[in-house]
Amino acid sequence: MMRFSAIFQPTTLFSLKESNSTNKGAKSLFLPSPYSIKMAILNQAITIGGDLSKLEEKKSQEFGFIRDSKISFYIPDSNSFCVNNSFVKIQEPVREGSGFKPTISFREYVFISDKIEIIFEVSAIEAKQYLSKYLYKINYFGKRGCFFQFLEFNDNPPEANVKPFDAKKGVMGVLQSYDDFDEKATFDSVNSYSNSTVKRSKQILVLPLQIVGASKSFTLFK
Template structure:
């Protein structure tokens, strides 16, 4: 059965700042607090290739992207049978503002690994041939956090996020495992959280670097984002890229690693 596409005018209203500034509970968490913060303990190495990376040279981003975490929520919701239609959720997540809280330190390892890839001439010989590729993996010291701006969410979607969050077990590549820690609401975020370049106000942390992080586009629909769909994803329509300040700065490098740290709290 075909589903009706949701338009911006048909989406439910978002939570008001007056509500978020009171002690009233939202998503099962007491206020006040505009930000719903979900914290996770990384339990393995993380890797998420930059959009410009190739299959041979796989440079990784230092942190997960809003797109990756929103997709992780949808994946966990489907796997665990939460009663929400993903086709209805995607437009609601597309308007949701999400910022990433970085750990105190991150170390990127530079490795050469053996892989098997399709040959250029696919008509003859084996379907895959041995090759080598450059890969990067990130070790985190400290928790990863994901902060949703509740003023960009409706009450039902906020409750769904808080309910699904403990079921998220990995992000990025399947080996990038996480363990859910806790949720809370905050009135303001610290400088340990990412921010888009265009939204910056005030003094920057001393240790930062810039990266393009992807997010759901303004017209994102589940059919386009679904890996098993034949629909093509369109840049800036279904998936957008935002130049982002990441509060981790390079402090040391060596032949096989790069060490990043955040400013102390």
């Protein structure tokens, strides 16, 4: 297996609601999920690389490079996460008839003070080359408008400090549920315009953070 990382600097507030959240109330993840990162790579491969026909192929090698990559994270000690509580106006479908109506929803927007390092583990140099070709072109994760600036690649990334939750180890931190592509996922199953059922795997991750300040409108983690 081969490891490398892509380092990004958040430039705006970040928001990506947990997949099991309701539309009316949604807490945000602190980091882009592996699922959202892989979807961002797919978006670049299609819109910039013109690889749609290759990705759609049965047993596509290019799609396999994206799906099979294992993603973990390293958060520098200097980083802090300020979670801002907000009520926003959204549109929701009306229960009877067609159309939408305005309503109020709870959302969280996260200020990330420093860079984050996204670590990839792949099985071959070809996979690394394919992912690297599009990673540096990505400019947002999560909700559109949650911008990130690519900084650099690192061929010798540190050990990830965002770990899978293990009740036996009793690691302290913030627990969040993150989505990833299912190991048997196909391009059709992650295609937003397909009728196929979306296949996702879930993992509880422990972020090495603790609360250092809070009020009714924000919570600060470091």
